Amino acid sequence: MDHFLYRDGTLFAEDVPVAEIAATVGTPFYLYSTATFERHFRLFDEALEGMDHLVCYAMKAASNQAILKTLGDLGAGMDVVSGGEYARARAAGIPGDRIVFSGVGKTRDEMRMALTGGIRQFNVESEPEMEALNAVALELGVIAPITVRVNPDVDAKTHAKIATGKSENKFGIPISRARDVYAHAASLTGLKVIGIDVHIGSQLTDLEPFRLAYQKVAELTEALRSDGHTITRLDLGGGLGIPYERSNTAPPLPVEYGAMVKETLGHLGCEIEIEPGRLVAGNAGILVSEVIYVKQGEDREFLIIDGAMNDLIRPAMYEAYHDIIPVVEPAPGLEGATYDIVGPVCESGDTFAKGRDMPTLAAGDLIAFRSAGAYGAVMSSEYNTRPLIPEVLVKGDQFAVIRPRPTYEEIINRDTLPAWL
Numbered sequence: 029m030d031h032f033l034y035r036d037g038t039l040f041a042e043d044v045p046v047a048e049i050a051a052t053v054g055t056p057f058y059l060y061s062t063a064t065f066e067r068h069f070r071l072f073d074e075a076l077e078g079m080d081h082l083v084c085y086a087m088k089a090a091s092n093q094a095i096l097k098t099l100g101d102l103g104a105g106m107d108v109v110s111g112g113e114y115a116r117a118r119a120a121g122i123p124g125d126r127i128v129f130s131g132v133g134k135t136r137d138e139m140r141m142a143l144t145g146g147i148r149q150f151n152v153e154s155e156p157e158m159e160a161l162n163a164v165a166l167e168l169g170v171i172a173p174i175t176v177r178v179n180p181d182v183d184a185k186t187h188a189k190i191a192t193g194k195s196e197n198k199f200g201i202p203i204s205r206a207r208d209v210y211a212h213a214a215s216l217t218g219l220k221v222i223g224i225d226v227h228i229g230s231q232l233t234d235l236e237p238f239r240l241a242y243q244k245v246a247e248l249t250e251a252l253r254s255d256g257h258t259i260t261r262l263d264l265g266g267g268l269g270i271p272y273e274r275s276n277t278a279p280p281l282p283v284e285y286g287a288m289v290k291e292t293l294g295h296l297g298c299e300i301e302i303e304p305g306r307l308v309a310g311n312a313g314i315l316v317s318e319v320i321y322v323k324q325g326e327d328r329e330f331l332i333i334d335g336a337m338n339d340l341i342r343p344a345m346y347e348a349y350h351d352i353i354p355v356v357e358p359a360p361g362l363e364g365a366t367y368d369i370v371g372p373v374c375e376s377g378d379t380f381a382k383g384r385d386m387p388t389l390a391a392g393d394l395i396a397f398r399s400a401g402a403y404g405a406v407m408s409s410e411y412n413t414r415p416l417i418p419e420v421l422v423k424g425d426q427f428a429v430i431r432p433r434p435t436y437e438e439i440i441n442r443d444t445l446p447a448w449l
């Protein structure tokens with residue numbers, strides 16, 4: 029559920045007409061709904077009610093500080109995967125003790141930054157990383173709280189590029205080796221082992237892979253406790269999927285996920301952390317674009333729009349589907365058309381949809397990509413020297429630009445010429 033709905037035939041973001049924002053900021057742009065972000069965070073928070081828990085938003089999904097502060101004000105923690113994300117979360121006012129540091133290649137500089145700035149825990153992914161963190165902690169005279177990310181070797185049944193829980197993936201340590209790795213961790217005096225971490229992938233549309241992974245985590249918790257480790261916290265990662273295609277069956281709801289967590293892990297008395305990204309942000313954002321030309325090809329019609337793969341790379345990178353809707357609803361009875369919807373970038377991969385049934389559109393019409401809030405703006409680039417597009421946040425009847433569109437000068441002035449030129 030989201031807050032992008034038609035009223036009297038025109039698309040609104042909460043109480044603001046999308047066309048009005050387009051007229052103010054220009055197209056293309058990302059548009060987010062505060063109410064949708066808040067709703068999705070609360071759904072997870074409520075799903076874990078009755079268990080000691082913290083929802084740590086995986087900020088790599090959408091990391092504008094206005095979004096982080098919106099969620100932080102509700103009590104959210106953050107899951108960060110880089111020093112840059114750590115700095116951004118802190119700048120948005122998230123206290124260090126609500127930030128967990130994930131990622132397979134944390135550098136010593138990043139560790140130092142988080143240990144001095146304050147951190148809830150590191151999710152350690154390898155023994156070399158464990159030793160590096162131990163060294164940095166000892167050098168700073170502090171103790172680093174850690175979980176170890178285990179790879180449970182379950183098939184998340186999602187797109188290969190976002191599956192992370194099979195043994196061939198680079199993430200975590202093999203669960204079969206966990207007892208040895210925890211013994212190693214316990215011998216390092218700069219570390220304090222507090223729990224176990226697992227994250228098996230993204231855009232999961234079925235609870236079964238989660239259930240299999242969490243059952244393995246439950247068994248491991250008991251094994252580690254019998255080895256003498258104190259396991260008080262379980263970080264269960266993110267990954268719950270969203271319905272990109274409205275006609276498809278919907279993925280499980282947070283409340284169903286929460287019930288499964290209680291069922292598989294509730295008896296252990298651990299504090300639970302979850303790291304949802306996509307489900308919090310995905311349907312909280314749309315990408316608004318304008319039709320530049322309608323071009324007749326040999327056997328098809330192209331809708332050439334001002335948004336491109338550099339603005340939203342998911343279709344090119346993951347063969348992802350996005351619902352694409354007109355900002356002004358077609359008059360009833362008007363005949364539709366079928367388009368290939370493409371951007372202006374010089375690559376055939378710059379294609380958002382092929383053979384998509386749409387209302388008949390003309391140059392100057394506005395369209396919106398639904399479910400573009402997660403892994404949208406954060407994955408955009410300036411390919412073709414196209415400026416990063418603005419981000420706009422709506423709250424009720426107000427809207428604000430939360431990242432302005434840079435000018436061409438700002439972009440090209442970042443280049444510096446060497447002395448010999």
Ligand SMILES: *Cc1c(COP(=O)(O)O)cnc(C)c1O
Pocket residue numbers: 086088089107109130131227229230231265266267268303304305306307402
């Ligand atoms: C990407 C990621 C998440 C968030 O995944 P979603 O599918 O967006 O919920 C959570 N934890 C870790 C470690 C991640 O890498």
